[in-house]
Amino acid sequence: MDRSPSPLGLIPIHQKWRSFVHRHEVPRKILHTSIAPITLALYLSGIQPSQIHPILLSLLIPIFATDLLRHRSHRFNRFYISCLGALMRESEVDGYNGVVWYLLGAWISLRWFPKDVGVVSVLLLSWCDTAASTFGRLWGRYTPKVRTGKSLAGSLAAMIVGVGTAAMFWGVVAPIWGSPNGFDGGEHAFAFQGTFSLPANVRNMLGWTSEQATISGGLALGIMSVWAGFVASAAEAVDLFSWDDNLTIPVLCGVGLWGFLKTFA
Template sequence: MSTRRTRNVPGTPRVICPSPTRSDLDASGPESSSLYDGPMTRSAARRRLASTPQPALSELDEDDNPDLQRARSRSRSPIDSKTLRKLTTRKPSPAATNGAKAMTASNGHPPQSADSNGHLSPTSATTTNASYYGWSWRDFSRSPSPLGLIPIHRRWRAFVHKHEVPRKALHVSIGFFVVWLYLSGTQTRAVCPYLMGALVPIAAVDVLRHHHAPFNRLYVRVLGALMRESEFSGYNGVIFYLLGAWAVLYFFPKDVGVMGTLLLSWCDTAASTFGRLYGRYTPRIRRGKSLAGSFAAFVVGVCTSAFFWGWLAPTKGPFPGDEHFMFTGVLSLPRAVADAVGLEPAKATITGGLALGVMSVWSGLVAAASEALDVFGWDDNLTIPVLSGLGIWGFLKVFG
């Protein structure tokens, strides 16, 4: 007879309800029965809420209950204009007037007191300095100079300050003056003494005005329309313009020198104009230089090269000195490169319109690059003609 082993079946586990049953509530007493209510419909909840007495509004104390505290609404009562004028009076106080007399003025900087920490503040631009600068703190300038030091820039903000029309007109006119000199048969080396003769006195006057504040104020009142406000305490851009034009005309051949001056005159102006108008919509190349300005310089550089080498020199020339032109309408690969790729001299040479097109595109690239590059923080009136001359001279030295 076999014995069958039976397994012990575990008992069913007891499931505890998370909510107390009605019997548990009845057994615990009336106090605990109020802690739990069964499911309730929305209509029953509204009836129960209506039957419950609500505290009066006067019984609620916002000061005692931080949850009930809230900000007061803004008053909509009208503002008394007389009271407002009293609060915004522009009459300086006697203490401020006495303090302004004790301030010392340095050239290019506003008068500062002895305890000033050198930072700009609205109090340093109050009307106590109006006799010195002729302005108030409400006339803050958007130029690199934050205090509006040139009076004409405040009177003609759009014409002189924002668009710089007189300055750009002078900038562009130099290019047309160079074209007139070329048509008159003037040699580039003959212009250099006049440029240096103008550079020396202008630089001397610029140094002098930085050491005498009254003369500096007179200087900017007379020539302020042709200046930027940053030049009140800095050196005039005309100095670098003359130095750059002198360098490119003195050290490079005639056609390269003329092209370098034309690129300085026209490409820089185009880059500044279109960069201010459309620079905010294009990527920024570096601080103060945008893709829109560089593209404008490129387009104007291409047109300038095509104008000079494609129309002006062939139709109005030749003039004395044109026989030393580096670009004569022919571009060719160097002999070593042509032999390395197996090209005959005739196939490695381009002439006519194709050569002029290549030369024009290269001139535009050089103009855009020289306008966008920052060389040790030097003024672009100096770097543009020098870098453009080097770029064109090097290209023609290799492929000319």
């Protein structure tokens, strides 16, 4: 089905505001992008992922149960759509609401990845996916297709926003507000500690010392940011078993970031 929110006109609010909602998905994008500021606000308040992921799970269970219920009752489904249709695509009328996958993706990221990787994965989902959708709709017709429904314009937008997001979090937010206030120590320590080093077997093969094979400071932050942008762009563009990208983007970003850090940090 067309990834536009209402290609068939099944959702009432999309019929009323068809042209505007069809092109821009404004209510959905507002909800999508609002998750990042909320995530940053929670981080800056000192609340840890271990305090957040149980709440996400407690929200996920009843929301998922409600989705199951609406698929078994046509009347309830129409009522559900009349209330939440502005935030839905038509593919979700007979499928699962994207909020289910969003909560599941955020829960996995904050539950199973290191603190900084989990937080950045949620930020990348919130901002990079929105950027890719927005710029893909605006300019995607002028650039090559990455795959069906995904354009180079959208992928480049996701990468640029991903680079900026990672640089902002690891280069500004965490070192100025997080670490000095003790938010990121002990069991909540970051996976990225500001340095990268080649693996020992590679160092030995090249004949380099540990100092020669290590980088830190702005160069390390730059590499981490570019990698985060690349991972975000790739996660947004890939089709993984046709799973919803609200699930695949944060999980793939988490895997890509953590794998990179486990190898070089």
